[in-house]
Amino acid sequence: GAGVSQTPSNKVTEKGKYVELRCDPISGHTALYWYRQSLGQGPEFLIYFQGTGAADDSGLPNDRFFAVRPEGSVSTLKIQRTERGDSAVYLCASSSHSSGANVLTFGAGSRLTVL
Amino acid sequence: AQKITQTQPGMFVQEKEAVTLDCTYDTSDPSYGLFWYKQPSSGEMIFLIYQGSYDQQNATEGRYSLNFQKARKSANLVISASQLGDSAMYFCASRWRDDKIIFGKGTRLHILP
Numbered sequence: 001g002a003g004v005s006q007t008p009s010n011k012v013t014e015k016g017k018y019v020e021l022r023c024d025p026i027s028g029h030t031a032l033y034w035y036r037q038s039l040g041q042g043p044e045f046l047i048y049f050q051g052t053g054a055a056d057d058s059g060l061p062n063d064r065f066f067a068v069r070p071e072g073s074v075s076t077l078k079i080q081r082t083e084r085g086d087s088a089v090y091l092c093a094s095s096s097h098s099s100g101a102n103v104l105t106f107g108a109g110s111r112l113t114v115l
Numbered sequence: 116a117q118k119i120t121q122t123q124p125g126m127f128v129q130e131k132e133a134v135t136l137d138c139t140y141d142t143s144d145p146s147y148g149l150f151w152y153k154q155p156s157s158g159e160m161i162f163l164i165y166q167g168s169y170d171q172q173n174a175t176e177g178r179y180s181l182n183f184q185k186a187r188k189s190a191n192l193v194i195s196a197s198q199l200g201d202s203a204m205y206f207c208a209s210r211w212r213d214d215k216i217i218f219g220k221g222t223r224l225h226i227l228p
Contacts, residue, residue, distance in 0.1 A: 031214065033216060035218070040221075041220060041221070042121075042206050042218040042219050042220045042221045043160075043206070043218045044218075045215065045216070045217050045218070048214070048215060048216070050214070055213070055214065055215075056213060056214075056215045058215075089158070091160065093160070101148060101150075101165045101167070102148065102210055102214060102216070103150070103162050103165060104150075104160075104162070104216065105162070106159065106160035108158065108159060109158060
């Protein structure tokens, strides 16, 4: 697609529920990153994929968080047993990795609210 | 561990003046890249400028330039002739050898008319 698409744009859920956030990167972009951004803060690194594999998942806060990218394109961030502290904007970004710069193109984000 | 530090939580600058946003980093890797992104109140993240650790010259993109001082491990963003539309959050970010990209906490820039 023309840009990075994230769905849903807004998600309100209750504490303890399971949530999936989807990211559709720019076609042909091999690298895909997930970040979490709380109000007034910088994006916090969660995980990044190179192709289908997670190259670095050191930012996932605990085992309730999991992400997949089975075909090297669309990625899903999965959060189990959501807690109020999970409320944030989840940003996805992709890059072509074709140059040294590895410039990220971001989606508009998925705003998650856990009640 | 690699680290990005932005020490200015907020800045107020008069329109048309130049502004410098500070960014320092900490790494032992010889190969890395530094980025600046702008995030207006709409929430989108906009790429501004990039500097590679081996680049000999400071990067420039229109009104944006990067004051890269490798020995001091600093990569300050300079915006010349500031405009009201420059009011936004600005994030410094770094790419390390393993391609992990991390962001600083940001600086909120307010341009005053």
